[in-house]
Amino acid sequence: MNKRLTLKDVAKAADVHVSTVSRALDPNSSTSLSEEVSNRIKVVAKELGYRPNRIAAGLRTNKSMTVGVMIPDITNTLFPPIVRGIESTLEPFGYATILVNTDNIPERELRLIEVLRERGVDGIITVAAHRNDPGIAELIELGIPVISLNRRLDISTVPYVINDDNVGMKLLLKHFFDLGHRRIGHIAGPRDLSTGQIRAAAFSEGCKAHGLPDCADLIYYSDRFEEAEGERCTVELLRTNPDITALLCANDRLAIGAYSGIRSLGLRVPEDISVTGFNDSPILESIPPRLTTVRIQKFEIGQAGAKLLLNALQGGAKGPIGTVLPVELIIRDSTCAPRSES
Amino acid sequence: MNKRLTLKDVAKAADVHVSTVSRALDPNSSTSLSEEVSNRIKVVAKELGYRPNRIAAGLRTNKSMTVGVMIPDITNTLFPPIVRGIESTLEPFGYATILVNTDNIPERELRLIEVLRERGVDGIITVAAHRNDPGIAELIELGIPVISLNRRLDISTVPYVINDDNVGMKLLLKHFFDLGHRRIGHIAGPRDLSTGQIRAAAFSEGCKAHGLPDCADLIYYSDRFEEAEGERCTVELLRTNPDITALLCANDRLAIGAYSGIRSLGLRVPEDISVTGFNDSPILESIPPRLTTVRIQKFEIGQAGAKLLLNALQGGAKGPIGTVLPVELIIRDSTCAPRSES
DNA sequence: ATGAAAGCGCTAACAA
């Protein structure tokens, strides 16, 4: 169990002062150093296998070269590609990422923010933000760079990268309309998440644009983006509005839940009710009927978020407050023309 | 952008010395402190919203309360539950986890170990170990606690938690045997991963136990646990041994690849060739024919590994060097009796 | 029971 080498050890070996070593090893040291000494030190350091202690450096510089990544649950297939996109982008710049799972529980989120702050993270990327998020708001006040991915906050100062929820919904709605559907319901996401809110708003707008009658009563809000919620809302919605022929769900999990709800009422997908989702989760290819959905860019959203954070960290020109990634309509087997009422 | 509070601020507010505050706030401080002062300090600290700076504390105590978690790729469905098991177990004890993806590339792994060491992690949990892993070996030499999950190393000093690969393979083999198969092939995992090696050994052993003729030539080793490799090995194996009626694959991804390989030869699963996997990945339920496989405990393996690490970190009695978690045979539609040769 | 002081490994003024 060799004690770990310090600058002092290198200094002794190279017969110079610690600060000289520090300068020699600092890639962007502004101080002038003679080539010869600098090189000698580098050689000695490499020979000895010296590795800097970033904890100590961080204490002094107030930079930990560590960023916090907050997600609801790594077990949800939506998040691993995002996390990977973040890590792949940050790692080459020397940043490591501390990962925490919030389970969308506000108190847990607050505690985890503390955990991250205690570790002195230089910035935070959250994929778990609520529209109104006191924890994030506080971070902003403290001047800690925060980027929100996938969701956006109501306060406008937090830079965000989201997918084009609006266009995605419009594409789905147009698809339904083109197939001939006129009574279309929406299982909306939670009201406190921007994804839920934006998609529901797009639904309303889209209905109006297509000249459909007021659809406010055809929107049922789920409490969580979970299958069970999708099922519950679907059953309630269909009970109240048995003439619906198409169901636009705010994400894939709600849509899979809708399948169950529809079947529990003795109806079939898509013959009786067409269903769509959002996100294009990998499982969908293989759950029959294969879900028509909107494909979002997952790895890329992580990548874009990481770049934004890097920019903020390196104090470059202020980046965009909002970045919207394009989406793609994926038509599969869960949608078809409505049955003629003859 | 308020400057962050330090012990000094609390000390000033409570009108005591910094060290007194440090003692009062340390839950397991051995030094005696008067109840009254201690309580007063705690109240003041809470009122002020003081949060300790673990970076500074870590510099002094040489404990960062951070552990490194190394996985091949968070995007692979096998790993998120393991990571979640680790995080859920460690978090209540005040440990945060730094996550890194190795992609099973040795050089990358070495660099990432450095990244973790520079951050002063107190220990490392790796789900990405190679049987012969120089990086891990060095960590052990340095006295940094390491736990290997899912895989084990050839050197016997690294504690590991694995699933019962041996029994899993025997169960699959018995299942084949009971169905009447006698010519059984094995698409093995990479030789440099313990999972590949243990499963291949179990296959050989099992064949012998069932009185099957020497099966060494019915084992084809893949280079990576990937679908494309499964397909390649399957085609090669079936070309050389067209009389095979059952294929035991070392994991689910290889098995899915085997599906493609079998079909490319104009054969059907399971009518012509029965196929099995290992791990029970979530997708399988919905890829036809649903794969017969072995279910391993994913969350639990993370949990067990985290507990082992906690034990090592808290310097308790030495834990077990090896922990083997039980597995379960999941019979689905990819296996059936061989066609009678009549 | 509390205060004083040293020091963890590093960086950054300031001197020389």
Next chain:
DNA sequence: TTGTTAGCGCTTTCAT
């Protein structure tokens, strides 16, 4: 160009 020195925020030994 290099050395000296102070100090980041905390813990801990040693005094008191």
